[in-house]
Amino acid sequence: AGFAILVWTIFYFIKKSxxxxxxxxxxxxxxxxxxxxxxxxxxxxxxxxxxRLKLRTFEPRKVFFSAGDIGILRYQGITILSFQKENRPPMR
Incomplete structure (x- = not known):
C-alpha cells in the first residue's frame, strides 16, 4: 500500500508540473x-x-491519433491537451 501511495504521489506531481x-x-x-x-x-x-518535440498524454487509452496524422495540436509544457485532425494537404 505504501508503494502505491508513493507511485500515485510521484505521478500527481509530474502531471501537475x-x-x-x-x-x-x-x-x-x-x-x-x-x-x-x-x-x-x-x-x-x-x-x-x-x-520536433517529444510530448506525452496522460490518457493513452483515449488517444484518437496515430503516426502520420496532421492537425491542430494543443499542448501545455510537454503534455498534449487535444489534437484535432484535419483534411489539409500534407506538411512538406
Whole structure:
C-alpha cells in the first residue's frame, strides 16, 4: 500500500508540473508513437517550422491519433491537451 501511495504521489506531481506553463495551439504532424504505458503515452511530433518535440498524454487509452496524422495540436509544457485532425494537404 505504501508503494502505491508513493507511485500515485510521484505521478500527481509530474502531471501537475505543466499546469503553470502556457498553452500552445499549432499545426503539427504526429511522427511516431514512442512508447505507451498504462498511464502515459509518448509521441514524437513535428511542427510546421520543422521543430520536433517529444510530448506525452496522460490518457493513452483515449488517444484518437496515430503516426502520420496532421492537425491542430494543443499542448501545455510537454503534455498534449487535444489534437484535432484535419483534411489539409500534407506538411512538406
Amino acid at each position: 505543466d499546469k503553470n506553463k502556457p498553452v500552445f495551439a499549432t499545426r503539427a504532424k504526429i511522427l511516431e508513437k514512442i512508447t505507451d504505458t498504462l498511464f502515459v503515452g509518448w509521441y514524437l511530433v513535428e511542427f510546421e517550422n520543422g521543430e
